[in-house]
Amino acid sequence: MSTAALRRRFCQRGMALISSLLLLVVVTILALSMFRSFGIQEKIAGNTREKQRALHAAEGAQQYAEWWLSSSSNAASGPVVCNGVLSANLGQGQICSNKLDSVTAPPLQVGSADAGVTYNPNNAMNATTGSNAYLDAYFAAPRFYIADAGSSADGQGEIYQIDAVGYGANANSVAVVESTFVVKQGVINRGDL
DSSP: OOHHHHHHHHHHHHHHHHHHHHHHHHHHHHHHHHHHHHHHHHHHHHHHHHHHHHHHHHHHHHHHHHHHHHSHHHHHSOOBOOOSEEEGGGTOOOOBSSOOSOSSSSSOEETTEEOEEEOOGGGOBOTTTOSBHHHHHSSSOOEEEEEEEEEOTTSSEEEEEEEEEEEOSSTTSEEEEEEEEEEETTOOOGGGO
């Protein structure tokens, strides 16, 4: 065998080792980036879930406030100055004559005091621990605030502004919803019968 043929055999063996190591490095980088993207996708999915939970909690409180207003006796009670927190689960509620300081920065406050009405859907209690099952899954109970906005344009009803806030599992997942609700005279809520 000639020296030139020997030299070619040794060169080929070294190139195979180097190319396989380079291929291994590329595959490792691809695998690491794939696992990292899975972690980011899980975080995005979790954040989306918490956003939806907060929104559903706020909408539930808003719908309860609208139902509470449509009850004939509740809308008939006049507006009062609100500066505390009541519980809808204890049959409490109020129509406020004063406005909220800021709707976009929960919790709902008037001055420096918390205000509004908390609402625990179905008054859910955990049978095994005796704790509030709703608050075990959420950061805080949803809260709504009803402000009297004056008479309707046709003079046959009263306009109310309803602000509601709901939380997900932590204080960072929060949703605020707002609606304008009109209660007209002579309208009967058939849900109370």
